[in-house]
Amino acid sequence: MAPEDHEGATSLLQSFERRFLAARALPSFPWQSLEEKLREPSGSELLLAILQKTVKHPVCVQHLPSVKYARCFLSKLIKKVNDGQWLPGPGHIGEHRGPQLCQHEAVPTEPLDALYEALAEVLMAKESSQCHRSYLLPSGDSVTLSESTAIVSHGTTGLVTWDAALYLAEWAIKNPAAFTDRTVLELGSGAGLTGLAICKACYPRAFIFSDCHGQVLEQLRGNVLLNGFSLELYTPTDPSSPKVTVADLDWDEVTAAQLSAFQADVVIAADVLYCGEVTLSLVRVLKMLSACQRMNAPVVYVAYTIRSQDTGKLFITELERAGIYWEEVPPHAGQLFPYEEHSAIVILKLVLNGCHSVGR
Template identity: 80%
Template sequence: MAPEDHEGATSLLQSFERRFLAARALPSFPWQTVKHPVCVQHLPSVKYARCFLSKLIKKHEAVPTEPLDALYEALAEVLMAEESTQCHRSYLLPSGDSVTLSESTAIVSHGTTGLVTWDAALCLAEWAIKNPAVFTDRTVLELGSGAGLTGLAVCKACHPRAFIFSDCHGQVLEQLRGNVLLNGFSLEPDTPTDPGSPKVTVAELDWDEVTASQLSTFQADVVIAADVLYSGEVTLSLVRVLKLLSDCQRKNAPDVYVAYTVRSQDTGKLFITELDRAGIYWEEVPPHTSKLFPYEEHSVIVILKLVLSHHHSI
């Protein structure tokens, strides 16, 4: 999205807010919000649009004012539309650019959780955007990329030299490649990239099978992972990978950032226990307050910085 489009979106929002606070008649509102250029190009879920418009119409009908034809027309259009198994979510970046993801409309599809975006991925993306120097001109490896939100935000806002997305499930990798292409990055190794645009690859990486030598070929300066601690088994597999990274890059071990949502008192406890057992130093990154992206208000999200060496200094 071009900067002028971003300015337009900002003024549209302010116009909406001003009219709401002044209790202006609903027909005067800038309803073209739902015709935002990003929204027109990458449609959200039909079910979501239907619910949104139905709610809006109920609110509108609850006040004594003229019927708003535009709302009823929009709802009629949505009611006629067929629900797809894929929908889009778009996230606006401070630069005015946006990250758009094609996601599965099923929350857990094909036996994997990697086809949807989770809160810790949004939180880690926000932290990255506010700390671009961690990634600028460096090679970044993402473990368990899922739909690709965090990595795409890093690629667009932090100017890494190279970015390796990775996951192990075939369906997730297929969707991930699609999302990388959807956001304007090439996966062809010989395609010239724009100056400042990172070299992007998508790798199949099974945490239980990968070897130290395979990991060393990535030559990662930074390793990131978000919302990957959803079971004890997976947590142990992740620590295995971190130990391998520590062993194969003892001289220049990468900086590692792992973000997870605290869903129960046990979330993260096993991870921290296993990190201590492996001799991997960790510290909690101070939480950031301002939110760039909308996610669950009451989510408790932790970002840990790990040091993969035996020298416990940061």
């Protein structure tokens, strides 16, 4: 295989691996590139490799995504192979099913048989209201989350991971110095992706996850434990492991004394600007943090997806009214996580001590 062909196959495998483990929408997979690669002599090897990088991946075997999702993925993969006539189906060894096979008569049947076997195993599995999404880190470690299979469940959207959380986690991994050996408070942690990525890749001294919905907090605690962290305890054998806590924090009811007790050096929030009422509550919390930690105010990073022209406008207006300095963090190059590439995501850096001019 030529170096450029090998590089292309590696990139394709990585794309399938990351998207499948994160249970991204099937249309977002690079199916056309796969079709082109399957026409090459190494197509059978590639198909088997994709199987090992997806449903047979060690992370997936331990923490399966939605059964329905895995079934749909395998069905689509089998259909692509059959429609393209690149490989003989079960029981068709030696039978030429298309012009491509005439060029490579010795194409084995094992890849398609393996796909059917994997599909049969998935069909026997029981569906659950919870599924797993896993995100691979540059270190080779991963963050695995248990999430609701419904976007809105138990009256909240906090049971799933949104793109801005992935984008902020990605930025944090590329800028670990902003979090290393610091106490980090996350507002509206949701499923916990951003915080867990920071805990694993940026070595904070302590990390406080927070949310206010009972079901979200229960799932959040479970995800912290799922990823090997002990709640409210240091790991004595690993000094790099942060102290991790999960706090019930209602933005409309929290007091200055409660916020001050966290003694946060850094505050983060992702995809929490989804309505005006919540935006105003967030600014209230930020103003309180500025007042109660005036001599040592934390640096704040807020990430959000621009879904309309109004997204973020109210937030910026209220920041300026509160005298909070803000600046937009420059976009970072390279994508570690499989969020939608066309999404317009912004990270704002806020300084709460009120001694700077307002605006950029």
